[in-house]
Amino acid sequence: MEEKNPGKKQKKARTTTLQAEGVVPAEAEAEVPAAAGLLTNDLIVEILSRLPARSVHRFKCVSPSWRDLIADPAHRKNLPHTLAGFFYSTFNRANPRLQDSHFASVSVGASPPDNPSLPFLPPDEYPPVDASLRFLPFDEYVYVPQLGTCNGLLLCFAHMAPCPSLGDDEQLESHYVVCNPATERWVDLPPHPNVPLGSRMMVRLAFDPAASSNFHVFQFVKADEDDCVTGVDIYSSRAGIWIHRESPLVEKFSLYFGLAGVFFRGMLHMLGWLHPMNPNEDAVLVAVDVEGQVWKTIRVPSGGLSFGKIGLSQGCLHYATTPLAVVDRINNSNNKVKKKKKKQKEDTSLATKVVSVWYMKDYDSKEWVLKHTVSNHELRSVTTENYKVAAIHPDCDTIFLDSCRVDTLASFDMQRRKFFHILQLEKNRAWQFLPYVPLFSDSLAGSHGQ
Template structure:
């Protein structure tokens, strides 16, 4: 039984007992016992249990209990370009408020320092900073770049040491990096930074930082031969594996999902559904999901079909189609074309961003329902899902 199914069974059993003996049951349960029960449920179930009673609502909403209860998606971090990179937050919680200052001023104490959002994983954020405020991060000199990992919910952060010097002929993807962190397993995290040799060989290597050792290690010799990773592509960490998307053999219309372990060794290479389509991958309900809109070779929407594919477990070698839906109603209502920018971690909802990049729309693939349209800044890019982590623990954190 999948994690989401177990959570739903537990929720139904709990709700059934409450409905049968509401007064007696709630009277017998202490706050500590209620919190223990709720901590074992999926985040979406916890939020539904706010409706049980006023005391339960106050218990769940109490800030002192946040680090004991699972949190759901708060929104998406994104960047607007033009006159420099500006950082924003698109809230999906309903109140529209950002849970923290998106520019994270403590990471850039002066305006002469450039900063790029790189990745997000289970409440931690990965940033790349530069000593100079240059608009194009690809122009940053390697010696001027530093990675930083932070927990914006607590304000704790750590700056990573410089990476090992790249060998002659290597090109480092400083913005093609991934953050690996699972608070249920360890307070330590890893950062993957990818590099390649030449366009002819497409040979990819990786540097891996471990917060446990406090040092980088190089995985040389080519972790994945003849696969080109995408500039600014986003990795997904799930069940001890880092997943990234690339072009096998450099074929522009074919995409493959690479799954690598914490040693940088590729364990699987999985063809992506409809190789010519490039959507978004995400971790949801214990599975890796791939959301995609119908596009042609020129990246223009051909029709209004969207699909959600699932890689059910770490042993899976192919994607299985989970949902197909039409967004005709949305397109006719807005006159916009859309791409998939993100996936909800607790349900089968995808987040569509208009081709102009100034609106985001949640779409429930299971029930085929359009959510409230969110207005964004113009010229947007790189959407990172953010789920708050209220634990004070951050391995090697400076606490600044």
């Protein structure tokens, strides 16, 4: 990785880059070992296909021939791939109800999508039922916000009617679309039986290409009176229909809006909280299987109210948090709120920890182990900005940090204790980063496309 110079003015771009670990200049590349030179390309690809994605990515540094072999389109579908970057959105200045799509690359040599706005999605084949709208252009999807990612697939909410609406309560004609940006294949889901306004924030995607080419979309249902989840509608690409399941849990819970889920061991895991909320137990994991039959809650480590993120890294569930005490203090400083108050003792044990990262050592016993912490003092030694956790790298001990004040995405290598940052993220950003690992396999059940 190579740290950017914060003092040097960078040219604004839609795609920003963070150099990946293990990628070295061409002049520093080593020659292919003599023993490896005896292997055929087919054998090398077969060996590489059995290695972790991080190792394959680093082996691009062995020689130009290995780099070209790994990057060859004929071999890409058989090799594991590392994190390419993040889809993220900015609010449209002309219409704040709309968002524009962008992509931030975080690995040199990985394959980002050609266009984050997904121009390969098909034209709308169904004209509007309302005859008064027939004069409007319906030759393409008018608005396709991105809702979630899972193992190379992207879940979108395609609007087939003009988005600028006269009333906030107007229901737009729309449906879910699941696509693979790497192969430009997509699946149009049948209309959801009951999609209330705003409910798309409660939808999650589940997909594991190692287990099946089929995917599932979870649309959670909540009660109006207390905002608790009461059930879920699940779409299976194998069956091609939506099914409804009521929650069997006695515990009342809500899900955090907009946070990505993790599909692990055949179950979708999401961050939520129990009712009534306990400030000392800020979050729980809620897990649901693809049939909607098995539900469970898993306690997570707590240090009080915090911004939390879950991720699957190196085969284990991970949980990372930034205490709200840190963010509140930053916000108060940014707003220059100066009020005379009586001096009170302040608990700085949490405030000094910008991020704490745990991993689930044993899934059956639900044992969490503290893996790393990042202190405010440690970051202040290399940067003057303030950050909160944004994501967890799937292949190594690296976390991504989102600036609390400026449009910056950064990374922190927790093993080497090194900080790297990206500038040039678009202004007026939304809060969510959707991780994207390219999937070059053609297997996508029910897909359309080239």
